[in-house]
Amino acid sequence: MRVFISAAVVLAVVTAGCGSDGGTTTPPTSNNKSVDVFTLSSAFSPNFLQIAQGDTVRFNIVPAANGEGHDVTFDPQSGVPANIKVTLNGVIPRVFSTKGTFHYNCFVHPGMSGDIVVQ
Ligand SMILES: [Cu+2]
Numbered sequence: 001m002r003v004f005i006s007a008a009v010v011l012a013v014v015t016a017g018c019g020s021d022g023g024t025t026t027p028p029t030s031n032n033k034s035v036d037v038f039t040l041s042s043a044f045s046p047n048f049l050q051i052a053q054g055d056t057v058r059f060n061i062v063p064a065a066n067g068e069g070h071d072v073t074f075d076p077q078s079g080v081p082a083n084i085k086v087t088l089n090g091v092i093p094r095v096f097s098t099k100g101t102f103h104y105n106c107f108v109h110p111g112m113s114g115d116i117v118v119q
Pocket residue numbers: 041042043069070071106107108109112
């Protein structure tokens with residue numbers, strides 16, 4: 001019994017080691033995907049995303065009910081993509097090439113915000 005438990009622990013450790021992909025390797029581009037975020041009148045939908053390193057988020061911006069545009073302004077931090085200026089209509093992609101949690105706001109609409117977790 002003790003032998004089986006030890007083997008299971010060793011297996012788990014080895015598997016976890018493989019999953020971390022060595023840390024410094026460039027993520028494969030062939031597996032990268034695109035995910036859409038839409039603007040509602042004063043909210044992002046979805047306002048929480050988990051994506052993989054190298055994935056693209058496409059911000060689909062349409063005017064709010066009162067005709068105002070939206071911006072996407074990220075909290076400043078290492079590896080953050082470029083902000084999106086106030087836009088009325090457009091699909092604007094941003095690639096997330098750095099792991100982390102990226103919080104963003106639309107400053108036209110207080111409280112309109114979202115988070116993207118890059119793993
Ligand atoms: Cu907005």
